Amino acid sequence: SNEALSTWTNKNWLKSRFHFSFAEYSNPKNSNFGVLRVMNDDLVQPKRGFGTHPHREMEICTYVVEGELTHQDSMGTKETLGRGSIQFMTAGTGVEHSEHNLHPTNPLRFIQMWIVPSRRGLKPNYGSMSGKDVDMKDKWAHLVSDVNSQAKTPVKINQDVNMYASELSGGKSVEFAIEKGRQAYFLCMEGKVQVTSSTVNESLQRHDAAEVVGPATLKLDADQTEGAHLLYMEMAGSGQDSRYA
Numbered sequence: 009s010n011e012a013l014s015t016w017t018n019k020n021w022l023k024s025r026f027h028f029s030f031a032e033y034s035n036p037k038n039s040n041f042g043v044l045r046v047m048n049d050d051l052v053q054p055k056r057g058f059g060t061h062p063h064r065e066m067e068i069c070t071y072v073v074e075g076e077l078t079h080q081d082s083m084g085t086k087e088t089l090g091r092g093s094i095q096f097m098t099a100g101t102g103v104e105h106s107e108h109n110l111h112p113t114n115p116l117r118f119i120q121m122w123i124v125p126s127r128r129g130l131k132p133n134y135g136s137m138s139g140k141d142v143d144m145k146d147k148w149a150h151l152v153s154d155v156n157s158q159a160k161t162p163v164k165i166n167q168d169v170n171m172y173a174s175e176l177s178g179g180k181s182v183e184f185a186i187e188k189g190r191q192a193y194f195l196c197m198e199g200k201v202q203v204t205s206s207t208v209n210e211s212l213q214r215h216d217a218a219e220v221v222g223p224a225t226l227k228l229d230a231d232q233t234e235g236a237h238l239l240y241m242e243m244a245g246s247g248q249d250s251r252y253a
Contacts, residue, residue, distance in 0.1 A: 011040055021056035025049035027217060031080075032155075041193050041219055042246035043167055046122035049215065057108025063099035064201065065130075066124040067165040069152055070095045071239060072108075073197050075116030081105035085134045086243065092139025092173070094151045096163045100130035114158065121241060125166045137162035146180045148172040152241075170242040174184035176201070176230035184240065192242040194218045199236035202229040221245060 026033040026038055027047035027105050032177065039045075045066070072093045079095060080086040082104040089095060097103060109116035136182065141189070142162070152171035153159035159170070174182055174197070186192050194203075196212040203210045203218065205226045212218065220226065230236035 021053040023051040025215060025240070027195075030173060031057075031243075042191055042194055042243045043124045043169060044121060044243065046120065047195070047241075048120045050053075050116045050120060052107075052109040053115060054109055054111050054113050057116075058106060059217045060104050060106045062102060062104045063097065064102050065124050065125065065128050066099045067083055067167055068097040068099060069121045069123065069163065069165065070078050071119045071121075071151075071171075073117040073119060073237065075093075075109060075114050075118075076111055077116055077118055078108045078110050079105060080108075080132060083132060083134055087136065089136060089236055090139055091137060092144065092175070094139075094142070094163055094171075094173075095136035096134070096152070096165055098125070098130050098133040098166060100125075100132045103132040103134075108125075119195065119239060121171075123167050123169055123241075126168070127166065136157060137161060142173075144174050146174070146176055148174050148180070148182055148184065150240055152236065170245050171239065172242070173239045174237075176228070176236045176238065178230060178235045179232045180235070181227060182230045182238075183225060183227050185225040186220050186224040186242065190222045190242060191245045192220045192222075192240045194220055194240040195238070197237045197239055199234040200231035201236040201238060202231075203227075204229070 076088050076090050078088045114175045150161050152163040153161040155164045195217045201214045
């Protein structure tokens with residue numbers, strides 16, 4: 009497990025896990041992984057949420073793990089997204105938004121990632137894709153890519169990153185390869201997964217994360233009973249050490 013890379017905070021209506029320095033969690037040695045500045049794992053109680061607040065100069069991607077996320081912003085967007093959905097915001101020169109769990113009884117859990125943009129002063133933008141339109145059963149779904157890449161993904165952002173997600177049934181497996189000069193931040197969102205390579209044999213469970221620096225090829229075997237719900241963000245290498253390689 010990777011408890012050292014992240015920390016929990018708990019407020020009355022919100023339980024958050026910060027993978028990098030954020031809010032009351034401050035660790036100068038753990039402020040980012042390449043261009044990935046923030047990864048927060050937020051669990052929001054029913055009928056609660058984040059009121060309207062501003063963002064600037066950041067690419068923000070949000071993945072819904074469970075429940076329903078209702079987003080509203082200063083660009084006129086209002087929508088509710090369920091499990092497996094992905095949304096993005098180019099904050100650019102400035103945007104305000106709110107995020108709420110309007111359901112009367114069910115919790116909401118989402119992973120929010122802040123990525124440093126390739127340039128400043130971008131025009132604010134928003135987009136999303138419903139989880140109903142994404143096929144990630146027992147394979148990787150490529151959800152996010154660079155606006156300058158040829159990849160066909162539902163979300164395009166202003167940075168050289170790729171995000172993938174997968175829902176593995178019990179006993180199923182997938183692989184992922186990270187090329188030399190690239191790195192990835194990997195998260196087990198639900199279930200359990202065995203991670204193996206020529207040098208690694210580690211078990212990750214719900215909330216565990218791993219940093220991978222290429223070149224590396226890893227095989228991921230989902231737990232026979234629980235399966236596994238997985239996500240990783242791949243990007244240019246930054247010279248940081250690998251947790252697994």
